[in-house]
Amino acid sequence: MEEQFSPLAQPILYRILDANLDRTREGLRIIEEWCRFGLNSGELAEECKHLRQEVARWHTMNLRSYRNTIDDPGTELTHPQEEQRSGIEQLLQANFCRVQEALRVLEEYGKLYHPEMGKTFKQMRYQVYTLETRLLAHDRHKLLLNSYLYLVTSPGERLLSIVEAALQGGLTLVQYRDKTSDDETRLKTAQKLCQLCHRYNALFLVNDRVDIAVAVDADGVHLGQNDIPIELARQILGPQRLIGRSTHSPEDLKRAIQEGADYIGVGPVYETPTKAGRAAAGLEYVRHAVKNSMIPWFAIGGIDMNNLDDVMATGCDRIAVVRSIMNAEQPTLVTQYFLSQLNRFRNLKSYKVLPKQP
Numbered sequence: 542m543e544e545q546f547s548p549l550a551q552p553i554l555y556r557i558l559d560a561n562l563d564r565t566r567e568g569l570r571i572i573e574e575w576c577r578f579g580l581n582s583g584e585l586a587e588e589c590k591h592l593r594q595e596v597a598r599w600h601t602m603n604l605r606s607y608r609n610t611i612d613d614p615g616t617e618l619t620h621p622q623e624e625q626r627s628g629i630e631q632l633l634q635a636n637f638c639r640v641q642e643a644l645r646v647l648e649e650y651g652k653l654y655h656p657e658m659g660k661t662f663k664q665m666r667y668q669v670y671t672l673e674t675r676l677l678a679h680d681r682h683k684l685l686l687n688s689y690l691y692l693v694t695s696p697g698e699r700l701l702s703i704v705e706a707a708l709q710g711g712l713t714l715v716q717y718r719d720k721t722s723d724d725e726t727r728l729k730t731a732q733k734l735c736q737l738c739h740r741y742n743a744l745f746l747v748n749d750r751v752d753i754a755v756a757v758d759a760d761g762v763h764l765g766q767n768d769i770p771i772e773l774a775r776q777i778l779g780p781q782r783l784i785g786r787s788t789h790s791p792e793d794l795k796r797a798i799q800e801g802a803d804y805i806g807v808g809p810v811y812e813t814p815t816k817a818g819r820a821a822a823g824l825e826y827v828r829h830a831v832k833n834s835m836i837p838w839f840a841i842g843g844i845d846m847n848n849l850d851d852v853m854a855t856g857c858d859r860i861a862v863v864r865s866i867m868n869a870e871q872p873t874l875v876t877q878y879f880l881s882q883l884n885r886f887r888n889l890k891s892y893k894v895l896p897k898q899p
């Protein structure tokens with residue numbers, strides 16, 4: 542038997558609707574501020590505003606007049622997690638969660654209020670899911686675009702402390718690469734590294750292993766020419782995670798871009814023991830990337846503090862390294878050195894002191 546609200550229960554229904562319309566508007570406002578001031582994305586901010594306006598349309602004076610804050614026991618209830626947020630990611634997640642829950646309440650109780658209300662808020666809940674995905678993707682891409690140094694790790698007892706030292710030096714992009722450990726170790730290490738990187742607001746990607754990337758909620762994966770196709774990885778990872786692809790020739794580069802890679806590795810610039818047996822693609826291929834890659838790309842392979850100038854002289858402004866940081870006595874200082882040189886080079890380029898690449 543379908544139960545109807547008796548006239549006596551109407552104030553209760555109206556209070557529930559009022560409280561959840563309020564909650565939705567507040568949560569959306571918090572998200573909108575990040576889109577506007579944090580991401581500088583007019584498009585995402587506009588979308589939040591549009592959603593807020595739609596919610597406001599339902600938030601009539603009549604519904605608001607049923608508010609009774611003094612007698613509401615819910616105003617006293619807070620969870621310790623609400624008092625503290627570890628960073629912007631957690632803050633946004635909490636508010637998306639709050640908005641989605643409130644929308645679900647509006648969808649269900651709204652059916653008792655107006656035939657259109659349930660439908661409207663169901664649709665809005667899906668719009669908010671899509672917004673969350675787009676916002677996350679936007680965040681990650683933005684951080685990727687602002688990353689000029691990429692640390693690819695090698696296994697070792699000091700792995701975590703070296704990565705943390707590099708993060709302290711300003712590193713914002715890390716790839717976990719481990720070709721020898723068993724899967725249990727890989728999973729545990731990936732979990733720890735992922736948490737560490739996110740604590741420093743840095744991106745964390747996993748080499749080769751899409752399954753581990755999903756398991757630890759990494760920001761993406763790096764795939765080589767012999768790893769799984771980008772299309773398949775995209776199906777598994779969804780649109781919001783990053784996918785990088787190694788390239789060793791102009792053909793690889795063109796294909797990786799066509800296949801939808803978010804960034805590419807360009808190398809090996811020099812022969813390197815880290816990738817023994819692979820011939821150098823050389824600076825010629827780096828020059829090709831300067832002219833032909835419209836997505837972010839990182840020169841990789843044998844790059845160190847001594848040859849950095851030669852690499853940058855091609856016009857390249859992003860590099861990826863393993864040994865230069867993983868084997869450094871002072872990883873923080875080496876990271877700072879690389880970042881300052883890359884930064885200096887970009888400034889020179891933008892002031893046209895150096896010829897800009899065509």
Ligand SMILES: Cc1ncc(COP(=O)(O)OP(=O)(O)O)c(N)n1
Pocket residue numbers: 691693716718748749763764765766767768785786787788805806807839841861
């Ligand atoms: C940034 C970056 N570029 C290239 C690679 C090499 O990837 P791949 O060719 O798959 O080789 P392995 O790293 O799996 O040995 C990379 N890892 N990162």
Ligand SMILES: Cc1nc(C(=O)O)sc1CCOP(=O)(O)O
Pocket residue numbers: 693787788806807808809810813814815816841842843844861862863864865
């Ligand atoms: C993992 C890897 N990939 C390469 C490529 O060209 O695709 S070169 C490389 C190793 C880079 O290590 P190091 O900085 O120690 O030389």
Ligand SMILES: [Mg+2]
Pocket residue numbers: 748749763764765766768
């Ligand atoms: Mg690989």
